[in-house]
Amino acid sequence: MEDWGVISRSRSSPPREGARGGGGGPAGAPPATGEEVTARRRRVFQAEVERLMDRLYGTAVRLTRNRADAEDLVAEALARAWSRLDTLEDLQAFEKWIFRILSNAFVSGRRRSRETPASALLTGEDEGDTESLFDRLHQPFLLWWDNPEQRLLDRLLREDVERALDGLPDAYRLAVVLVDVEGFTYAEAAETLSIPVGTVRSRLSRGRSLFQEALWPQARELGLTTRGVGG
Amino acid sequence: MPSQIECEEAVARLLEYLDGELEEADRSRVERHLETCRGCFDRSEFERRLRELVAETGSAPAPESLRLRIRGLIERF
Numbered sequence: 001m002e003d004w005g006v007i008s009r010s011r012s013s014p015p016r017e018g019a020r021g022g023g024g025g026p027a028g029a030p031p032a033t034g035e036e037v038t039a040r041r042r043r044v045f046q047a048e049v050e051r052l053m054d055r056l057y058g059t060a061v062r063l064t065r066n067r068a069d070a071e072d073l074v075a076e077a078l079a080r081a082w083s084r085l086d087t088l089e090d091l092q093a094f095e096k097w098i099f100r101i102l103s104n105a106f107v108s109g110r111r112r113s114r115e116t117p118a119s120a121l122l123t124g125e126d127e128g129d130t131e132s133l134f135d136r137l138h139q140p141f142l143l144w145w146d147n148p149e150q151r152l153l154d155r156l157l158r159e160d161v162e163r164a165l166d167g168l169p170d171a172y173r174l175a176v177v178l179v180d181v182e183g184f185t186y187a188e189a190a191e192t193l194s195i196p197v198g199t200v201r202s203r204l205s206r207g208r209s210l211f212q213e214a215l216w217p218q219a220r221e222l223g224l225t226t227r228g229v230g231g
Numbered sequence: 232m233p234s235q236i237e238c239e240e241a242v243a244r245l246l247e248y249l250d251g252e253l254e255e256a257d258r259s260r261v262e263r264h265l266e267t268c269r270g271c272f273d274r275s276e277f278e279r280r281l282r283e284l285v286a287e288t289g290s291a292p293a294p295e296s297l298r299l300r301i302r303g304l305i306e307r308f
Contacts, residue, residue: 045305053297053298053301054290054293055289056293057291058289058291059289061291062289067294071296071297071300074293074297074301075297075301075304078304078305082305082308133281134274134277134278138270138274147273149273150276153277153281153284176285179250180282181285181286181288182289183286185250186250201247211285
């Protein structure tokens, strides 16, 4: 991996007095030209993007629920990222930084879209939680290796999980994707969505409840319970 | 020394515990409860594993068309 600090310093500030290899070049070498610095930055950027490509695309699919839109979102996010490269001070932070940009690009795109009125993001906030899958399936008298809830997890397909996530109302879906898929903290999700942390917390709670509710039919199909949807 | 908590409080704080959003003292209290309560530990494991399944959906093989598009884009930067 290239030394991002050297590349950053070479483009944003002169080297410290006494520092070796001014301008990002090796010791004693002339300072790197603008073209050389750009080429190095591009090389590092390309390598990091290649490394994260499957996750960028997968996350974009979760956000957009559409593969073609996901490709456009990744491209838009990377163009934004390149134009803001000066805000990245440490290459170790690249991953978190690029996923923040991806999510911000999606959210700002949604705000611009006429297809999604703001009200669609704000429905059902105060509705109560539903009973969790664990509470519905757990049978404390069974042995640990025969828990129905563990068997459900063993047999759930990825497409079951994706369908349950994609079916959530947007307000809840975005909170769940940002925190559970992208690993954002509540504060980071709040900043991205421009809502208070408490609202992130309540949307997450409701979103996770609805997500588990949506998996209930799979539990029934798998014969893990004889209880109905409502109880 | 953190005080003991009951199941009700442990369950109420479980999701924030798994999210890493609790302060150290609260995190320790939940952890100690999970070490001694089988039911809450089972619940915690269920939620943790379900969370892993959700996180896994955030990665999917990028189509070659996208890879080519991005390479072209970066070359033009």
